[in-house]
Amino acid sequence: GQNIDQPTEMTATEGAIVQINCTYQTSGFNGLFWYQQHAGEAPTFLSYNVLDGLEEKGRFSSFLSRSKGYSYLLLKELQMKDSASYLCAVVDSNYQLIWGAGTKLIIKP
């Protein structure tokens, strides 16, 4: 079966750095997305990785290792507004998105 694993919840301090991991086992791989979702709102796009390596975009970076079935989202200089759920999603061989359950990130002052 297809499976995506993320930690359920993480806590970090304002101004710090946090890494949210995602491991996947899917039928085929055509890329991996990270989305941010604030409570009760729609997910919004953060990043897309299809090749191995690190993609940096401002305070957020995303890393992919296809051989390990592993990705992480790195958030630097954390702000209170970064409190949200972070969803990992993999595009499978049928070009369908397989979603993880999301990681709820709690930022403390």
Add this chain to the structure above:
Amino acid sequence: DGGITQSPKYLFRKEGQNVTLSCEQNLNHDAMYWYRQDPGQGLRLIYYSQIVNDFQKGDIAEGYSVSREKKESFPLTVTSAQKNPTAFYLCASSASESSYNEQFFGPGTRLTVL
């Protein structure tokens, strides 16, 4: 401004009633999707459509129905056959079904069945 709209944001229905959730997009996207989100779970695909007048079942289509008569619109009907309809429903669209399949989401409809 281009985007996706869903209405209403909150919807209450009595058990046994059918209810239709609207989804409209003006992004000129070909593909549209309906997801259900329950607490502590990932998004689960209900139905998707790649082109007008065509749609496919997702992982949890039982108890739901859709139509795609116009490119801009993809309404979802939650029927009385859906055993546990209370959930947060998200509509999304993408330019096409390709590897770079970034999906844009509407604000969601929270359905509560009493």
